[in-house]
Amino acid sequence: GENVEQHPSTLSVQEGDSAVIKCTYSDSASNYFPWYKQELGKRPQLIIDIRSNVGEKKDQRIAVTLNKTAKHFSLHITETQPEDSAVYFCAASIGTGGFKTIFGAGTRLFVKA
Amino acid sequence: DADVTQTPRNRITKTGKRIMLECSQTKGHDRMYWYRQDPGLGLQLIYYSFDVKDINKGEISDGYSVSRQAQAKFSLSLESAIPNQTALYFCATSDPVLAGTGELFFGEGSRLTVL
Numbered sequence: 001g002e003n004v005e006q007h008p009s010t011l012s013v014q015e016g017d018s019a020v021i022k023c024t025y026s027d028s029a030s031n032y033f034p035w036y037k038q039e040l041g042k043r044p045q046l047i048i049d050i051r052s053n054v055g056e057k058k059d060q061r062i063a064v065t066l067n068k069t070a071k072h073f074s075l076h077i078t079e080t081q082p083e084d085s086a087v088y089f090c091a092a093s094i095g096t097g098g099f100k101t102i103f104g105a106g107t108r109l110f111v112k113a
Numbered sequence: 114d115a116d117v118t119q120t121p122r123n124r125i126t127k128t129g130k131r132i133m134l135e136c137s138q139t140k141g142h143d144r145m146y147w148y149r150q151d152p153g154l155g156l157q158l159i160y161y162s163f164d165v166k167d168i169n170k171g172e173i174s175d176g177y178s179v180s181r182q183a184q185a186k187f188s189l190s191l192e193s194a195i196p197n198q199t200a201l202y203f204c205a206t207s208d209p210v211l212a213g214t215g216e217l218f219f220g221e222g223s224r225l226t227v228l
Contacts, residue, residue: 043220103155103157
């Protein structure tokens with residue numbers, strides 16, 4: 001079955017710096033790659049997603065890149081702010097309907113003011 | 114606001130007890146999921162259901178069972194709880210047709226402690 005690995009497990013950056021979180025997946029049939037943000041004590045919420053027919057997607061300060069050949073995808077956050085502090089999860093699924101979405105272990109991001 | 118509601122939000126129980134976690138949704142989504150969250154292990158899929166007649170095992174279904182009572186209701190049962198089932202449990206929904214994406218919509222979570 002699908003396995004998603006996520007690195008680093010913890011990331012600390014200075015406010016205004018960029019943060020990069022990397023993930024790899026094992027099942028070449030996976031074609032939908034969402035990223036979720038979980039603030040302390042709250043539920044995970046989708047922040048950005050990418051489909052396999054796209055190499056990069058941006059939404060304001062966040063961007064995701066996908067390399068299907070290498071089975072890598074990454075989240076980039078620019079101009080980080082204290083409110084970006086949270087746990088971020090990458091995930092992979094087959095089909096864009098949320099079919100059996102498998103998550104990485106998460107990255108705890110600290111943004112120091 | 115259409116939402117995903119979990120009950121109870123917190124539960125402390127003893128080893129060997131039967132526990133049911135309930136999930137209801139007003140989003141009108143067909144697909145429902147149960148995930149377990151442990152520190153450092155992300156979200157692991159326990160069971161998922163694409164409609165009332167469809168139930169599928171996820172990554173870690175041993176020790177758990179589910180029931181899809183209606184389109185809007187999906188419950189998770191621990192027949193005989195054990196301490197390593199202590200975790201935060203999330204229900205989620207999705208609907209690629211209604212939502213237009215594979216986004217999962219999570220409930221607020223149910224924290225279960227097994228002593």
